[in-house]
Amino acid sequence: MSVLVTGGAGYIGAHVVRLLQERGEEVIVVDDLSTGSASRIGDAELVEVDLATDEAYRILTDTMIDKDVDAVIHFAAKKQVGESVQRPATYYHQNVGGLANLLRAMYDAGVKEMIFSSSAAVYGLPDVDMVPEDVEKHPINPYGETKLIGEWMMRDCGVAWGLKSVALRYFNAAGTGWTDLEDPAALNLVPIILNRLHAGKTPVVFGDDYDTADGTCVRDYIHVMDLANAHLLALDALRNGNAKHGAYNVGTGTGSSVFEVVDGIREISGWDFPIEVSARREGDPGYLVADSSRIKEDMGFQAQFGLADILQSAWDANQLGSKKVQVPTK
Numbered sequence: 230m231s232v233l234v235t236g237g238a239g240y241i242g243a244h245v246v247r248l249l250q251e252r253g254e255e256v257i258v259v260d261d262l263s264t265g266s267a268s269r270i271g272d273a274e275l276v277e278v279d280l281a282t283d284e285a286y287r288i289l290t291d292t293m294i295d296k297d298v299d300a301v302i303h304f305a306a307k308k309q310v311g312e313s314v315q316r317p318a319t320y321y322h323q324n325v326g327g328l329a330n331l332l333r334a335m336y337d338a339g340v341k342e343m344i345f346s347s348s349a350a351v352y353g354l355p356d357v358d359m360v361p362e363d364v365e366k367h368p369i370n371p372y373g374e375t376k377l378i379g380e381w382m383m384r385d386c387g388v389a390w391g392l393k394s395v396a397l398r399y400f401n402a403a404g405t406g407w408t409d410l411e412d413p414a415a416l417n418l419v420p421i422i423l424n425r426l427h428a429g430k431t432p433v434v435f436g437d438d439y440d441t442a443d444g445t446c447v448r449d450y451i452h453v454m455d456l457a458n459a460h461l462l463a464l465d466a467l468r469n470g471n472a473k474h475g476a477y478n479v480g481t482g483t484g485s486s487v488f489e490v491v492d493g494i495r496e497i498s499g500w501d502f503p504i505e506v507s508a509r510r511e512g513d514p515g516y517l518v519a520d521s522s523r524i525k526e527d528m529g530f531q532a533q534f535g536l537a538d539i540l541q542s543a544w545d546a547n548q549l550g551s552k553k554v555q556v557p558t559k
């Protein structure tokens with residue numbers, strides 16, 4: 230019996246691979262190494278293939294049969310919102326086409342358990358602050374659309390051939406569980422701030438005129454270790470038949486503003502670095518926090534870490550290597 234993890238060399242995937250290995254599971258990683266690297270997966274076997282290519286279906290089917298795979302955790306996908314608006318067909322090809330190949334292979338190999346890396350992006354701009362899973366979903370970019378379509382594909386395979394699946398809708402993943410597993414893409418607020426500081430540039434806050442306590446956007450930042458743990462709980466729930474729903478939010482239920490993130494980094498770094506406030510970024514909801522009661526109820530999930538832990542771990546990982554920190558000048 231083994232677990233096949235697609236995108237296991239990436240940011241969240243590598244954390245899940247390491248946790249699975251720590252509890253003694255046999256792990257096979259499928260990754261095209263376009264953003265991740267083989268050094269992140271320990272001694273897990275690596276199958277290097279892009280899921281959206283023609284050859285992927287056969288390679289996946291053979292691997293699942295050869296390795297006696299009983300469950301799949303699917304991370305491999307493109308995840309840049311802005312890029313998805315510029316290149317929608319690429320996003321549909323990779324995220325929807327790749328998943329179609331994976332599901333066809335699972336059907337042929339008789340693999341019936343699956344965890345899918347979904348996103349709060351499926352909600353778009355919900356008109357509630359604390360978002361429960363069953364609000365109407367109106368994604369506002371192709372990235373979010375591909376995640377919602379992915380959920381539909383798994384649901385339909387459940388009806389057609391008994392696939393048991395759980396979509397985990399991530400809120401704002403941040404931090405690092407092990408210092409060598411930093412997010413290599415660094416496209417979100419925390420790594421963007423740290424990278425700008427390293428480059429001697431001033432971090433930019435996108436708008437301080439929102440209807441929130443300090444005027445900046447509020448998000449539900451969840452430590453990547455908590456997020457990774459949620460996958461193990463979801464795998465257990467699938468295996469024990471305790472996954473009652475097809476989709477679960479993974480968040481903390483607590484919001485933090487951009488200014489709170491900035492202040493947290495100032496405290497940890499010991500610098501009162503300047504920031505620049507720019508205009509709002511298009512498509513940013515002012516307040517987006519998970520109602521995470523469903524995953525708590527069904528799977529006993531409870532986040533262990535808060536914003537300070539997230540920022541400290543991100544800071545520690547970012548200090549490694551040859552990067553030299555400079556104080557930004559305006």
Ligand code: WQD
Binds near residue numbers: 308350401421
């Ligand atoms: C967080 C906050 C920005 C950069 C995105 C995806 C979502 C999910 C997580 C994966 C916002 C502000 C940011 C900066 C800033 N991805 N910000 N200055 O947009 O909440 O969510 O990542 O599934 O689907 O949409 O995350 O990290 O880009 O922004 O002020 O330089 O930080 O406006 O309020 P976001 P983010």
